[in-house]
Amino acid sequence: MSLSDPLSFFDVKGKVALITGASGAFGAVAAEVLSAAGCKVVLAAGNADAMADVADKCTGDVHQINARPSDEATCADMVAKTVEAFGSLDILVVASGMNKVALINDMEPETFTNVMDANVTQSWLVARAAAAQMKAQGQGGKIVLMSSARGLLGHPAGYTAYCASKAAVDGMTKALGCELGPTGITVNAIAPTVFRSPLTAWMFEDDDKAKAVRSGFLARVPKGRLGEPEDLAGPLLFLSSKASDFYTGHILYADGGYTAG
Template sequence: MNSAFTNKVVIVTGGTSGIGLATAKAFAQQGAQVFITGRRQQSLDAAVREIGGQVTGVQADMSRLEDIDRLYDVVQQQASHIDVVFANAGGGEFAPLGAITEAHFDSTFDTNVKGVLFTVQKALPLMRDGGSVVLTSSTTSISGTPAFSVYSATKAAVRSFARNWMLDLKDRHIRVNAVSPGVTETAGLNELFGNGNDAENSKSWLASQIPAGRVGQPEEIAKAVLFLASEEASFINGIELFVDGGQAQI
């Protein structure tokens, strides 16, 4: 086992599936004490079993400030400090301009923007100086996608957070970076495309647009997150790291 994160305390929000689960697992395999969140207790329990090691699951909806407070109460009781925050919880649905509802807007922004903001802000009293924050943005932050404007706007906001927060936290030497996945093989992606043949056809078409010729795997995104959180990236701050097979570059 690689021990790069031994004795480190890591928060992974949205850690029950996809990129969050793969990243939590990778941190645990490298010796970290990991706290994950998820909205559904059954999924949370399954993820804790799969991750193994020093992992604690906290049921929480990261759009709710009281749930974020409860997460950090648990962390303070069990670990007393935080070294890394991976603010990953998020999601979105298709809605073209003309069909966007207030509920769609509020739900997407509450989770992807408000949730990320307060996940990081409320972690600060427990964060060690010299720690690392990694935010999940998306290639949609810089490229247009039909019927996906609200989600894309939230991810542009997240990317902007990294640029600004690194300045707010510079005196504490806390680095803030964003990882921007492209199309990645997750349950959330399949649900977005309607599951079944519709999802497979959509993914096949998207893969044909990616220079690497395929969609990404959650474990590949996890490697990028661990790099940004590690001492190997000690002079990297405020960046957006695209992990997308080259799609954002064409």
């Protein structure tokens, strides 16, 4: 790479990327962006039909695994199938997770446990499996986790499980960044605020309820708008490429300035 060819820092052509939660909003963005940039992508998701729709939007080599990172054996199998399909694993994007909203006295303990498991334990398990493969390859690697502005900020409307889980992802990102840094593996997280997805589409509508909720929220966003999927594309490509080789343990807020004020 050379400073006279700055775009080469972002070149991921030929790299192999495993994306968990590939049927979700962020997973779909990751799949489309990395495949368009020249990666060979392995999509992993529990919803096979939705994953197939994402695969149709990808260019180049795509492999699909109908599974969630639910346990140690499944995560090891995801990594093994990635290597079997394309020969290596260079990038891991953990886009899987969940949220259940309820006030603390209305939330069942099992629900809290399920959110923590999906967002924290499963992220840890698949990162663990990927790190072992990347270390064995001896060429470093990129691990990108999915956090949220809610890992830093609370929320009054029943987000105790989600906020706690994303704060844990932030801590995991920093700890793994320190632990894996000497191996050449970087670990970073993207932390968006509200961005357009099937779950948040109602907030972008023009009805009175959506306008009221959006108005209150946007009062805290210096950029004056909600996020779009393409707002996640640049941060993802940066964290997946050599451009971020000296960045690890970072939480990159894709939030229009929401957490700055």
